[in-house]
Amino acid sequence: MSPHLIVLILALLLGMQAVSTDMYLPALPAITHDLAAGMGQAQLTLSAMLLAFGLSQLVWGPLSDRHGRRPILLWGIGAYVLASVACVLAPNIDWLIAARALQGASLGAGVMTARAVVRDLFEPAKGAHAMSQALTGLGIIACTCGPAGGFLTDLLGWRLALLSVAFFGLITWCLLYGRFQETLAHPDPHALAWRSTLRANRDILRHPTFLSWCAMSTTTYLGLFTMLACSSFVFIQDMGLSKTAYGFLMLSMSLAYILGTFWCRWMLKRTSVQRAIAAAAVLTLSGGVLLTVLAYAGQGQAWYGPWAVMLPVCIYMLGHGVNMPCSQSGAVAPFPARAGTASALNGFIMMLGAFGMGGWLGAHMDTPLFSMVHGMLLWSVCVSLIAWTAVQRHGRPVVVKPTLTSEALS
Numbered sequence: 001m002s003p004h005l006i007v008l009i010l011a012l013l014l015g016m017q018a019v020s021t022d023m024y025l026p027a028l029p030a031i032t033h034d035l036a037a038g039m040g041q042a043q044l045t046l047s048a049m050l051l052a053f054g055l056s057q058l059v060w061g062p063l064s065d066r067h068g069r070r071p072i073l074l075w076g077i078g079a080y081v082l083a084s085v086a087c088v089l090a091p092n093i094d095w096l097i098a099a100r101a102l103q104g105a106s107l108g109a110g111v112m113t114a115r116a117v118v119r120d121l122f123e124p125a126k127g128a129h130a131m132s133q134a135l136t137g138l139g140i141i142a143c144t145c146g147p148a149g150g151f152l153t154d155l156l157g158w159r160l161a162l163l164s165v166a167f168f169g170l171i172t173w174c175l176l177y178g179r180f181q182e183t184l185a186h187p188d189p190h191a192l193a194w195r196s197t198l199r200a201n202r203d204i205l206r207h208p209t210f211l212s213w214c215a216m217s218t219t220t221y222l223g224l225f226t227m228l229a230c231s232s233f234v235f236i237q238d239m240g241l242s243k244t245a246y247g248f249l250m251l252s253m254s255l256a257y258i259l260g261t262f263w264c265r266w267m268l269k270r271t272s273v274q275r276a277i278a279a280a281a282v283l284t285l286s287g288g289v290l291l292t293v294l295a296y297a298g299q300g301q302a303w304y305g306p307w308a309v310m311l312p313v314c315i316y317m318l319g320h321g322v323n324m325p326c327s328q329s330g331a332v333a334p335f336p337a338r339a340g341t342a343s344a345l346n347g348f349i350m351m352l353g354a355f356g357m358g359g360w361l362g363a364h365m366d367t368p369l370f371s372m373v374h375g376m377l378l379w380s381v382c383v384s385l386i387a388w389t390a391v392q393r394h395g396r397p398v399v400v401k402p403t404l405t406s407e408a409l410s
Helices: 003-022 025-034 039-067 069-088 093-121 124-156 158-179 194-206 208-238 243-268 273-297 306-332 336-363 368-388 390-394
Strands: none
Touching: 003 039, 003 069, 003 093, 003 124, 003 158, 025 039, 025 124, 025 158, 025 208, 025 243, 039 069, 039 093, 039 208, 039 336, 069 093, 069 158, 093 124, 093 306, 093 336, 124 158, 124 243, 124 306, 194 208, 194 336, 208 243, 208 273, 208 306, 208 336, 208 368, 208 390, 243 273, 243 306, 273 306, 273 368, 273 390, 306 336, 306 368, 336 368, 368 390
């Protein structure tokens, strides 16, 4: 496969998570109304998807280490298309929650495998660069999803907006079937053995490099998740914007993220990953603090509007464009023989955190703006502390060899 094809496939696989959320969010208030659901049930359509997304990766990871990346991708993305169609057909909120959970479980195959493919093909330093390129593509996809989701919901209704998610999955599956070649050179025949799996997971979870980068990827994602989970209620319900206008606000956020990924690659050519992360954390913390200050200063003031929310969020997203590619590649870098398992654990921890945050938001959404403000401030502080301490001490990967050999298992 050519480098351009690899980046395209990675961008589509990683972009499926953005499609699954950003196309959905503009439709969330309409779904809540049409299906006569409460706000807590509406949040559950997000958090259930994310919990299933995280849990499924614990299964997909060892399966991909055993059978290779290609079969896992074809089965997983095929199931994603079917689950997306089930979302379109939902007659009530319970059906939609179940269909979104199935969608998340199948989505786990694509996103987990994409991170493992990066480790299959690239050394750690080049892996961060390749991941940054792929996440630039994700940002471009996200740029179109917000406005498209809002426009389709306004024009044709939320079911047609969700049908576009199934269409995106079908296009991705066709490209994988026709062009994707296996990247795992030596599948591990013992990857599914319970003793091998337990030892691999134990070794990964004890590794300080994995823990540092996993903490970074989780906290920076939780800041983004908090914004996404609250944003449609803040802008559409409280500020009275149309769904299309809301989509264009999401576009500005995605553009800031894309700029951050370009800045990431620029810094990686000139300095270490650890220094790049330390610099990006300044923006992350600045965004969280500024968002909080403006929200409290703007209570009841005529000047407070969407710009006062989106300006700090865009600053946060500039830092996120550095934090996410570096942390996702860094978490799997020490484990070339268990890249799928390491990727799965990283993804599971991220989504477990998102599920917990989603549950908290569902119970504290009386004031969506301040739920978002307090959540993003918390996670921006956590990101900066991790970037300036744990990542600086443990961020450089040391490759770990498998502790359980074939001879020991025979």
